[in-house]
Ligand SMILES: Nc1ncnc2c1ncn2[C@@H]1O[C@H](COP(=O)(O)OP(=O)(O)OP(=O)(O)O)[C@@H](O)[C@H]1O
């Protein structure tokens with residue numbers, strides 16, 4: 001690694017890590033929005049990934065290569081438990097149940113001693129880094145890009161626009177929705193494990209309502225025209241408060257207002273470029 | 281002991297029912313899951329705090345005033361956020377997202393402005409002596425909660441059943457297309473429903489603030505979890521279901537806290553929600569809303 | 574044996590019996606029309622046949638196989654396709670992509686294939702595009718393949734729906750008011766198109782209000798009124814059926830017509 005790059009990373013390490021992790025979180029929101037659903041469980045899934053990975057590392061001393069995939073199992077199980085009944089219903093049920101999940105888990109983290117209570121868990125070794133964070137981000141982007149450009153992406157867009165017509169075309173709407181939610185749980189759970197292993201500390205208040213809505217603002221700001229768009233949204237919203245430090249207090253106000261403005265006035269996000277599919 | 285727990289549970293549950301009533305009514309009539317609803321709860325508590333603390337009002341006057349102020353706030357926010365989406369007939373998730381973004385901005389703004397600390401109503405507002413009946417203790421705050429809830433719920437049900445506008449609301453809630461047929465002006469209707477529901481949430485905030493004597497900007501967010509549990513167990517948009525489910529949740533929470541662990545009461549509430557979704561997705565008393573396809 | 578056999582199909586919506594013990598047999602290779610006044614239950618019958626709503630009772634068989642309980646998306650795989658009375662094209666997709674969605678049931682859309690893009694999978698994709706272009710050619714939209722679907726005129730959107738429905742060469746095609754909003758020349762072209770589709774091996778069941786169109790094209794006609802089947806037979810016989818005339822024109826006019834001979 002060249003010296004200047006090394007210096008740069010040393011100075012801005014936290015921001016660089018945050019960009020990668022928030023990019024993964026934006027993708028975990030993207031996959032659900034791409035099938036026309038709204039889940040607000042991403043922060044909760046992230047928290048489950050963070051807590052379970054921290055426990056696996058600290059209590060069982062497992063290597064990170066095992067911890068990272070294992071940490072996605074609890075979020076996937078919760079996604080199944082909540083997604084299976086709600087994805088048959090209208091979209092508001094999934095949204096409501098997943099917001100509820102975040103609230104409940106915060107109470108659980110706070111009250112269960114084995115999870116550190118209000119103090120959270122500290123002393124997590126720094127096992128994640130550039131390679132694991134950006135490697136995962138690149139793989140996720142590549143897979144989602146291939147999917148979006150394929151017939152699966154076409155079916156996802158079709159069911160987002162008209163689920164009845166899509167079903168008549170033979171799209172198994174419920175399976176797509178559940179698949180998207182599970183993929184979302186995997187991405188967010190992995191992001192949680194990565195963030196726990198770069199920041200050394202995790203606490204009960206980091207995975208509640210505010211981060212859940214913030215993740216939504218990433219995806220809505222960028223839009224869902226391609227998987228790159230939500231990542232761009234995440235990067236803008238991660239860098240902006242860094243640039244405008246004086247306004248750090250108003251970061252959440254700003255994220256909330258972005259959602260309002262985008263939904264009301266820019267329904268396709270900032271990057272409404274249409275992606276061409278392989279149609280020749 | 282059990283009797284005391286049950287009384288506490290029913291009292292807590294009646295505030296949940298009151299809170300969820302407005303939430304479910306908003307959904308039933310306006311077909312929007314309006315997440316700013318929890319903010320009216322916080323706002324009501326802060327209005328009452330201000331009136332009692334700065335202006336020295338008695339709680340009997342501060343409660344209706346705070347409820348009314350919350351109702352007006354709800355009308356304004358509904359107008360700002362949802363008029364446009366209603367006009368273009370936007371999908372239900374769009375309005376949910378707008379209110380979600382708005383409520384985050386509102387809570388965060390309020391916290392920046394007023395600070396995150398827990399505040400208390402001035403001493404003396406609550407009245408000191410509790411009513412003691414043998415083993416049972418009922419505080420004056422609890423009596424006020426019971427009275428206020430009974431009056432508000434009774435008043436709302438009377439409005440819904442006896443007045444022409446109430447009948448129109450019920451028609452809307454039960455038959456979405458009916459409003460057009462009956463020539464109802466949706467803008468006026470949205471304002472009216474927001475006023476009534478915002479006032480219910482605000483009153484709920486004052487009463488819960490009294491019950492726990494703790495007021496804090498994000499209190500409405502924690503309450504929304506109860507709101508979700510109650511309206512899903514009761515059935516989305518089902519007024520009677522919300523009343524019963526609210527009482528049920530209050531009792532279950534109190535018993536969990538009393539006999540198992542107070543840290544688990546949220547988890548128990550959520551497990552109830554998921555169990556209902558698995559077994560009776562349209563609510564304990566509801567009709568099916570399942571979509572095929 | 575008939576390709577489609579519907580027996581005593583019934584659906585009840587909160588008090589209203591929208592389809593009431595309807596029997597319907599569609600012969601393979603025929604063009605079969607389902608007609609009736611507004612609100613007779615024709616679209617609801619289509620929704621039942623395609624699995625969009627569950628029947629209260631009754632059964633639906635396709636080629637002898639009971640499909641009554643099959644979810645809608647599986648019926649596409651059984652060789653069933655339809656168009657909608659109120660056009661339902663996918664607004665965000667191009668014309669060609671809309672047609673490609675019609676091949677969804679037949680394409681293996683496996684995540685591994687999509688990521689690996691092996692030669693066999695790529696060939697399958699190319700075939701799909703070729704078939705979609707051929708379907709657009711058949712309905713006369715070949716030149717518009719890469720346009721946004723919403724850029725099409727109303728009549729063209731109807732033809733796009735037909736292209737999307739026939740691209741997978743279904744055994745049974747259901748068309749709900751395909752001629753609605755078309756001028757006489759377009760209607761005539763549509764009749765020719767429907768015959769071509771039938772001649773290519775697809776059985777057609779269609780709902781249509783344009784009687785000239787129906788009488789000219791249908792091999793058999795079934796008439797619904799208030800959810801009940803009131804007539805069934807060859808077009809000429811159905812046209813003379815007093816019950817049908819009463820349903821369409823009211824009892825008085827029917828009696829006068831009868832008196833006039
Ligand atoms: N989902 C539903 N819920 C309640 N009633 C319904 C539903 N779908 C249809 N109906 C009613 O069933 C009846 C039959 O409707 P349907 O759309 O099948 O008629 P149609 O024969 O297609 O009429 P048109 O020629 O006007 O298209 C109507 O009275 C309609 O209002």
Ligand SMILES: [Mg+2]
Pocket residue numbers: 615616617658
């Ligand atoms: Mg019809």
